[in-house]
Amino acid sequence: MSEQIQPVRGMNDVLPAEITAWQRLESTARQLLAEYGYQEIRVPMVERTELFQRAIGEYTDVVEKEMYTFVDQGGDSLTLRPEGTAGVMRALISNGLLRGQRHKLWCDGPMFRHERPQKGRYRQFHQIDVEAVGFAGPDVDVELIALTARLWRRLGIERVRLQINSLGTPEARRIYREKLVEYLRAHHDQLDADSRRRLEGNPLRVLDSKNPEMRALIEAAPVLTDHLDGESREHFAALCAALEALGIPFSVNPRLVRGLDYYSRTVFEWITDALGAQDAVCSGGRYDGLIAQLGGEPTPGIGFAMGIERLVALMTQAGAVPAPAAADVFVVVNGERAAAYGLQLVERLRDALPGRRFELNLGGGNFKAQFRRADRSGAALAVILGDDELARGVAALKPLRRDAGQSESPLPDLAAAIQSALATAVET
RNA sequence: GUGGACGUAGCUCAGCUGGUAGAGUCCCGGGUUGUGAUCCCGGUUGUCGUGGGUUCGAGUCCCAUCGUCCACCCCA
Numbered sequence: 001m002s003e004q005i006q007p008v009r010g011m012n013d014v015l016p017a018e019i020t021a022w023q024r025l026e027s028t029a030r031q032l033l034a035e036y037g038y039q040e041i042r043v044p045m046v047e048r049t050e051l052f053q054r055a056i057g058e059y060t061d062v063v064e065k066e067m068y069t070f071v072d073q074g075g076d077s078l079t080l081r082p083e084g085t086a087g088v089m090r091a092l093i094s095n096g097l098l099r100g101q102r103h104k105l106w107c108d109g110p111m112f113r114h115e116r117p118q119k120g121r122y123r124q125f126h127q128i129d130v131e132a133v134g135f136a137g138p139d140v141d142v143e144l145i146a147l148t149a150r151l152w153r154r155l156g157i158e159r160v161r162l163q164i165n166s167l168g169t170p171e172a173r174r175i176y177r178e179k180l181v182e183y184l185r186a187h188h189d190q191l192d193a194d195s196r197r198r199l200e201g202n203p204l205r206v207l208d209s210k211n212p213e214m215r216a217l218i219e220a221a222p223v224l225t226d227h228l229d230g231e232s233r234e235h236f237a238a239l240c241a242a243l244e245a246l247g248i249p250f251s252v253n254p255r256l257v258r259g260l261d262y263y264s265r266t267v268f269e270w271i272t273d274a275l276g277a278q279d280a281v282c283s284g285g286r287y288d289g290l291i292a293q294l295g296g297e298p299t300p301g302i303g304f305a306m307g308i309e310r311l312v313a314l315m316t317q318a319g320a321v322p323a324p325a326a327a328d329v330f331v332v333v334n335g336e337r338a339a340a341y342g343l344q345l346v347e348r349l350r351d352a353l354p355g356r357r358f359e360l361n362l363g364g365g366n367f368k369a370q371f372r373r374a375d376r377s378g379a380a381l382a383v384i385l386g387d388d389e390l391a392r393g394v395a396a397l398k399p400l401r402r403d404a405g406q407s408e409s410p411l412p413d414l415a416a417a418i419q420s421a422l423a424t425a426v427e428t
Numbered sequence: 429g430u431g432g433a434c435g436u437a438g439c440u441c442a443g444c445u446g447g448u449a450g451a452g453u454c455c456c457g458g459g460u461u462g463u464g465a466u467c468c469c470g471g472u473u474g475u476c477g478u479g480g481g482u483u484c485g486a487g488u489c490c491c492a493u494c495g496u497c498c499a500c501c502c503c504a
Contacts, residue, residue, distance in 0.1 A: 006494090006495075009495080009496090060502095061501080061502050061503085062502085062503085065429080065502095066502080066503095083504085111504080113502090113503080113504095115501090115502065115503080116429075116430090116500095116501085116502095117496090117497085118497075118498060118499070118500095119497080119498065119499090120503095120504080121502085121503070121504080122504095125503095125504065126504085127504055194500090194501075205502095258503095260503095276498075276499085277498085277499065277500085278502090278503070278504075279503095280503060280504060281504070282504075283503085283504070304504095305504060306504065307503085307504030308504080309504080310504060311504090332462095332463080332464095334462060335462095365456095366457090366462090367462050367463055367464095368457090368458090368460085368462095368463075368464080369456080369457090369464095370463085370464090371462095371463050371464035371465090372464055372465080373464085374463090374464060375464035375465050376464085376465085382463080382464080384462080384463075386462065388462080396463095398463075398464090400464070400465085406463085
């Protein structure tokens with residue numbers, strides 16, 4: 001054996017044993033998004049590096065140290081997308097879809113960030129992104145949140161809580177930021193190392209510190225909510241009122257900031273206590289200035305991303321993962337003639353009973369082994385074809401999931417006999 | 429990028445104070461010359477992550493390295 005090639009750190013295979021959870025999540029989300037009038041869009045996984053620098057912000061962690069960036073043969077700097085919104089907005093601009101138009105879109109696929117992997121955090125991870133462009137809100141804000149709440153219900157996910165906040169307009173945020181920096185500078189001696197670093201780059205994140213010694217200082221700091229501009233305040237009040245009217249529980253977290261620079265006004269995050277340190281399962285917010293910033297017609301927008309791996313983990317914990325689909329019928333063959341005939345027989349059964357899952361014993365093996373395979377395939381019914389049956393023009397049917405006798409059917413009637421045998425098999 | 433724990437059969441793991449590897453499971457065969465899941469019997473599988481060092485002797489001790497996991501940080 002030659003040396004094995006190692007997988008890339010933080011990039012995982014999704015094996016058949018786990019894929020049913022992914023498929024359930026994806027198909028449920030797809031269905032629900034269609035019900036809310038969202039259309040799928042597919043955009044490249046690679047974009048020009050500049051797109052992410054301009055959209056996400058030069059001084060965010062994502063852009064500063066987490067992007068997979070390379071120079072291609074033509075000399076362009078390209079980047080594997082670290083998030084989905086920027087690419088979708090770029091696509092709307094590139095295709096001239098913004099002139100007074102509104103779009104409700106979703107998109108899914110892999111994202112890439114070069115971070116140290118841990119529970120719920122991978123270098124290639126998967127998101128479902130939902131974007132509503134051309135709506136100023138707050139009605140669309142509420143509807144999007146309602147959509148997510150409904151999705152959790154459909155998936156059987158329970159251990160999640162909703163946090164919301166408003167960041168105000170960029171202008172209001174700038175004014176608040178100055179006040180905050182002023183406050184933090186005045187107490188510079190009480191800041192820990194992390195916070196001193198953040199003070200320069202992204203001071204709002206200081207409020208997020210988990211260090212208990214910083215708590216008193218943070219609680220006494222100026223609060224963003226008190227510095228909102230009038231319109232943002234009204235927007236946020238309307239959002240809260242509508243959520244209450246819909247009976248969607250939430251808490252206002254004035255320290256909820258979000259890591260990407262493009263957010264404005266509404267931000268929200270669904271978090272869980274069931275997944276360890278990486279507790280955000282779905283988050284997003286309004287990005288009213290983003291499209292203009294990327295050179296498009298100024299257009300308001302809001303969107304969110306949910307982490308597929310994290311949601312799959314929650315579904316697994318909740319026991320909401322379907323078992324892989326089992327075969328309906330496993331065909332056991334014995335003897336040279338029967339083995340050769342078996343291939344034709346199963347193809348004919350597949351013609352006669354489309355949608356049914358037939359598994360033919362492949363690769364030989366004695367009867368004992370074949371029945372063992374039949375059992376492990378999960379099939380409800382075994383069809384037995386030996387040279388003996390073949391000579392008599394029949395096949396034997398044996399139910400595998402309940403105690404019932406074996407029967408025989410003439411080959412021409414076999415499809416009908418299988419249908420009725422399966423119909424009684426599912427009763428138990 | 430920083431810290432901690434851990435790397436022994438395909439998988440889950442045992443291996444005490446150093447004496448060159450074991451269980452369960454899986455797979456295959458037999459008990460049943462044509463009947464699974466149970467039971468009984470038998471069989472295959474390891475460069476003990478990798479490289480170096482200490483030692484008469486290293487899975488076991490030391491160093492380095494790679495990898496995995498968890499946490500910090502950050503976020504989905």
